[in-house]
Amino acid sequence: MPRDVILTPEGLTKLKDELDHLQSEGRREVAERIKEAREFGDISENSEYDDAKNAQAMLESKIAQLEERIRAATVVNPDEISSDVVGVGTTVHVRDEKTGRSQKFTIVGSAEVNPAESKISNESPVGRAVIGHRRNDTVSVPVPKGPARKLKITKIDIGL
Template identity: 35%
Template structure:
């Protein structure tokens, strides 16, 4: 089974979310369903259907978290200035001005912080960036041909 590479911080956050949803979350949804049932006719009971829908979404998230945690590989942060899973990288495309630089988090989508876009280490751009140092130029194959980017800055989350 494929592992999901996660930082210790992301793993701990996901584990806390799993524990919260599988305890408090389930109890709250069960209470909502019970209160809605007490209102009578379930066929036209919007509160009941909303609570059941919420329960379905929550159970799906619990299963997703369970799978992620069971198959997680906790990775060490990369050395300072080197792009690795969990790095926030600022890049600029060849031919663009530095003012057009873009910032990405390189890693699993569950590592997402703030409004940063996430690029997977297995995506063409992410794979090209892994191991690069600040100042390096890397190339990757895109649908429209090969693109080159320069790594301007590497930060750890």
């Protein structure tokens, strides 16, 4: 049974765009590779043909995976997001109690994670720790080695 996929409206749009691209241009490119590989002759000993067929199988697998994600998606309604409590779709500002270092993260579903954009999953250790908490709450985040990190929530914004 697949996990629930939580998406922001932006994340759903990105998945649909990726799916459309793979279904049109991706399939067209793979079909062209297969056609070119067939022209090399006997397909039973043709590595280009085998590679193209493997690429086709991987593409179809990716398309099926995206279709399932979209079908199983629960889309966060921007109108229901509150800046009172941390949840999917909010941007949370935290300060590490030990180092004093401040950071901000946007909490998103696992399908939209992008550390470069400070988008962390609601299933990550930090995401799990802060969800459901309010401004000025201090949460404990487990780390692989040493004592848990203590993070103080300093601000909550609507991230969408």
